[in-house]
Amino acid sequence: xxxxxxxxxxxxxxxxxxxxxxxxxxxxxxxxxxxxxxxxxxxxxxxxxxxxxxxxxxxxxxxxxxxxxxxxxxxxxxxxxxxxxxxxxxxxxxxxxxxxxxxxxxxxxxxxxxxxxxxxxxxxxxxxxxxxxxxxxxxxxxxxxxxxxxxxxxxxxxxxxxxxxxxxxxxxxxxxxxxxxxxxxxxxxxxxxxxxxxxxxxxxxxxxxxxxxxxxxxxxxxxxxxxxxxxxxxxxxxxxxxxxxxxxxxxxxxxxxxxxxxxxxxxxxxxxxxxxxxxxxxxxxxxxxxxxxxxxxxxxxxxxxxxxxxxxxxxxxxxxxxxxxxxxxxxxxxxxxxxxxxxxxxxxxxxxxxxxxxxxxxxxxxxxxxxxxxxxxxxxxxxxxxxxxxxxxxxxxxxxxxxxxxxxxxxxxxxxxxxxxxxxxxxxxxxxxxxxxxxxxxxxxxxxxxxxxxxxxxxxxxxxxxxxxxxxxxxxxxxxxxxxxxxxxxxxxxxxxxxxxxxxxxxxxxxxxxxxxxxxxxxxxxxxxxxxxxxxxxxxxxxxxxxxxxxxxxxxxxxxxxxxxxxxxxxxxxxxxxxxxxxxxxxxxxxxxxxxxxxxxxxxxxxxxxxxxxxxxxxxxxxxxxxxxxxxxxxxxxxxxxxxxxxxxxxxxxxxxxxxxxxxxxxxxxxxxxxxxxxxxxxxxxxxxxxxxxxxxxxxxxxxxxxxxxxxxxxxxxxxxxxxxxxxxxxxxxxxxxxxxxxxxxxxxxxxxxxxxxxxxxxxxxxxxxxxxxxxxxxxxx
DNA sequence: GAGGTTGTAATTTTT
DNA sequence: TTACAACCTC
Numbered sequence: 001x002x003x004x005x006x007x008x009x010x011x012x013x014x015x016x017x018x019x020x021x022x023x024x025x026x027x028x029x030x031x032x033x034x035x036x037x038x039x040x041x042x043x044x045x046x047x048x049x050x051x052x053x054x055x056x057x058x059x060x061x062x063x064x065x066x067x068x069x070x071x072x073x074x075x076x077x078x079x080x081x082x083x084x085x086x087x088x089x090x091x092x093x094x095x096x097x098x099x100x101x102x103x104x105x106x107x108x109x110x111x112x113x114x115x116x117x118x119x120x121x122x123x124x125x126x127x128x129x130x131x132x133x134x135x136x137x138x139x140x141x142x143x144x145x146x147x148x149x150x151x152x153x154x155x156x157x158x159x160x161x162x163x164x165x166x167x168x169x170x171x172x173x174x175x176x177x178x179x180x181x182x183x184x185x186x187x188x189x190x191x192x193x194x195x196x197x198x199x200x201x202x203x204x205x206x207x208x209x210x211x212x213x214x215x216x217x218x219x220x221x222x223x224x225x226x227x228x229x230x231x232x233x234x235x236x237x238x239x240x241x242x243x244x245x246x247x248x249x250x251x252x253x254x255x256x257x258x259x260x261x262x263x264x265x266x267x268x269x270x271x272x273x274x275x276x277x278x279x280x281x282x283x284x285x286x287x288x289x290x291x292x293x294x295x296x297x298x299x300x301x302x303x304x305x306x307x308x309x310x311x312x313x314x315x316x317x318x319x320x321x322x323x324x325x326x327x328x329x330x331x332x333x334x335x336x337x338x339x340x341x342x343x344x345x346x347x348x349x350x351x352x353x354x355x356x357x358x359x360x361x362x363x364x365x366x367x368x369x370x371x372x373x374x375x376x377x378x379x380x381x382x383x384x385x386x387x388x389x390x391x392x393x394x395x396x397x398x399x400x401x402x403x404x405x406x407x408x409x410x411x412x413x414x415x416x417x418x419x420x421x422x423x424x425x426x427x428x429x430x431x432x433x434x435x436x437x438x439x440x441x442x443x444x445x446x447x448x449x450x451x452x453x454x455x456x457x458x459x460x461x462x463x464x465x466x467x468x469x470x471x472x473x474x475x476x477x478x479x480x481x482x483x484x485x486x487x488x489x490x491x492x493x494x495x496x497x498x499x500x501x502x503x504x505x506x507x508x509x510x511x512x513x514x515x516x517x518x519x520x521x522x523x524x525x526x527x528x529x530x531x532x533x534x535x536x537x538x539x540x541x542x543x544x545x546x547x548x549x550x551x552x553x554x555x556x557x558x559x560x561x562x563x564x565x566x567x568x569x570x571x572x573x574x575x576x577x578x579x580x581x582x583x584x585x586x587x588x589x590x591x592x593x594x595x596x597x598x599x600x601x602x603x604x605x606x607x608x609x610x611x612x613x614x615x616x617x618x619x620x621x622x623x624x625x626x627x628x629x630x631x632x633x634x635x636x637x638x639x640x641x642x643x644x645x646x647x648x649x650x651x652x653x654x655x656x657x658x659x660x661x662x663x664x665x666x667x668x669x670x671x672x673x674x675x676x677x678x679x680x681x682x683x684x685x686x687x688x689x690x691x692x693x694x695x696x697x698x699x700x701x702x703x704x705x706x707x708x709x710x711x712x713x714x715x716x717x718x719x720x721x722x723x724x725x726x727x728x729x730x731x732x733x734x735x736x737x738x739x740x741x742x743x744x745x746x747x748x749x750x751x752x753x754x755x756x757x758x759x760x761x762x763x764x765x766x767x768x769x770x771x772x773x774x775x776x777x778x779x780x781x782x
Numbered sequence: 783g784a785g786g787t788t789g790t791a792a793t794t795t796t797t
Numbered sequence: 798t799t800a801c802a803a804c805c806t807c
Contacts, residue, residue, distance in 0.1 A: 193796090193797050194797090259796075262796065361795080421784075423783065427783080587795065638795095
């Protein structure tokens with residue numbers, strides 16, 4: 001640490017005092033409480049770089065984990081900038097990826113082989129259903145059981161560790177299914193997301209010698225987004241970096257804990273100083289992102305939560321413009337108004353489309369917003385987790401690939417046994433399944449001699465044989481082939497998946513065939529990246545390694561196809577490029593960790609945001625608990641944090657939008673304005689107390705009231721009583737009426753089918769357009 | 783066994 | 798409104 005080290009000043013120069021303290025912190029545990037936009041990732045990456053460059057810590061000694069792929073990716077990118085090729089020796093990944101990699105190395109200790117596959121949510125559900133059938137349990141919803149199983153796993157409990165009260169029959173049933181479910185996963189050489197962590201923790205608990213190998217290797221463990229860790233993850237951290245004195249650095253913000261439903265426990269961060277007594281605590285409260293108005297609004301929302309570590313963000317930035325409140329008649333008007341404001345901002349010229357974003361609470365809200373943006377010709381990208389790999393045809397292809405690696409995977413086999421259609425129907429499948437169950441073998445094994453299966457006719461036996469031969473051929477191919485793309489290509493060829501789709505001839509099937517080609521493209525890209533990484537690794541002389549330490553990359557020796565499959569399961573597709581001149585649309589959860597010049601937070605209504613479930617839990621909570629004033633349910637507290645996350649994504653402009661009524665699954669709902677809205681002082685919106693929207697009174701849906709919330713045109717409120725909505729009540733005689741359409745211009749109504757906004761209206765347009773059938777809501781009178 | 787039809791239920795957030 | 802499952806028919 002001589003000051004002469006040229007790296008030292010470069011790594012520290014643009015850090016503020018607490019940031020610097022965190023980077024310079026020596027050995028022992030450290031908790032960095034890092035408010036939104038306070039440079040959290042910067043601190044963690046600088047610290048890693050500082051350890052490597054100034055303290056000469058070997059990069060392979062450092063394990064940096066986060067919760068989401070996005071965060072892991074960003075961390076890795078920044079570390080590559082700071083450390084260059086040395087960054088490749090670091091382990092930087094999500095909890096689940098890191099656990100999967102370690103588990104693969106140690107597979108034989110936990111009853112798996114190295115080629116185990118990872119089941120996702122829908123695979124899990126299938127296994128639960130089969131486990132229920134096996135256990136003869138029908139009284140519970142498979143979904144609910146799966147949820148319970150997940151909770152147990154998040155809490156680090158195997159079936160035998162479940163705490164079930166003697167009289168709790170449901171609990172008993174859950175445990176029974178859980179046990180059968182685990183048996184099935186093991187038999188299929190498969191794990192689910194929860195197993196990745198739980199099996200590893202169990203392994204480390206039962207085999208201290210194995211754990212010791214990893215402790216010897218990783219001298220520095222750093223955790224980003226620590227507020228979102230669940231008990232298993234925390235248990236894993238404590239194993240690798242045991243209290244009280246290990247070099248464990250956790251960075252997070254209790255106010256941004258938004259994964260409770262997945263078992264995340266805010267107490268992990270709140271109680272860290274107790275678990276690691278003597279831990280240094282550093283608070284980062286200077287915000288570099290948002291204008292002060294935005295921070296004030298966010299603070300007013302979050303301060304209502306009772307259990308939190310007190311901190312208040314401040315900014316040297318200007319106060320900036322006030323927030324904008326957008327009142328809309330319904331969700332369609334909301335979409336139109338968002339589109340209009342986006343275009344207006346763009347015209348002003350200070351903010352690019354690529355630094356604008358539209359947030360919503362639930363994915364279901366996106367459709368209407370997309371429609372509105374499309375109509376207004378606003379380019380946008382939908383930022384969603386893993387849509388491509390969720391498509392049915394892509395999942396089918398993945399199922400084949402997984403079988404090539406691991407033919408015992410029953411869930412995958414069942415998925416594709418009749419895809420493309422090969423005449424193996426439900427009855428046959430059931431007979432095969434029964435046979436396999438009584439013999440206690442996998443389906444693949446059962447198919448080795450289909451003639452032994454009772455009650456099958458010869459045609460069925462023949463088809464099953466053909467299917468088994470196909471799988472054998474593919475499996476054999478996978479064993480000799482070195483590349484992922486080669487395996488995908490061979491699989492597509494032998495299964496005729498693409499061919500079958502193309503032969504079908506519909507537009508739909510063409511798209512699906514193209515998706516499969518894209519899937520092949522993804523595999524090719526994967527191979528290229530892998531080759532490039534290998535070249536880079538070869539060019540970079542590895543750090544010195546003491547003989548007693550295994551410092552090999554965790555992914556060493558994993559065959560290409562397997563690595564590709566793991567990426568599909570755990571990482572999904574890379575995020576769509578944000579920034580190519582498009583507005584980003586995403587859920588509030590997806591927004592965490594991102595920032596934009598302008599943010600539109602839509603659906604700010606009770607039962608939408610906060611979500612109806614939280615609203616319900618709140619009322620039970622208030623009924624049952626004689627709570628201290630201001631106390632609220634954990635669910636509601638989490639919604640509040642989510643709102644805080646949403647607000648603090650905005651750098652300069654924050655538009656908060658709500659609709660007076662909204663149709664949610666068919667039904668028209670009149671929701672009160674979100675409680676979070678009322679927590680923000682009206683002055684921050686540039687409005688007076690009287691202009692704060694009130695809960696609309698229930699009204700008859702057929703007579704939409706207009707101008708409900710305020711009658712006069714006060715300043716700064718963006719009203720968007722959509723003009724288009726004037727056609728909502730298409731009724732009576734509208735023939736001859738003059739109307740306007742975005743694309744087709746002015747025309748005259750010839751006839752109308754039906755009533756309401758969805759009535760189909762035939763319009764004669766001018767300008768050579770002629771007759772068109774248009775949905776009424778896309779027309780503007782006049 | 784395949785494919786279409788009707789009925790019903792369920793709608794948060796993601797590794 | 799949609800998604801999915803059970804059901805029915807060919």
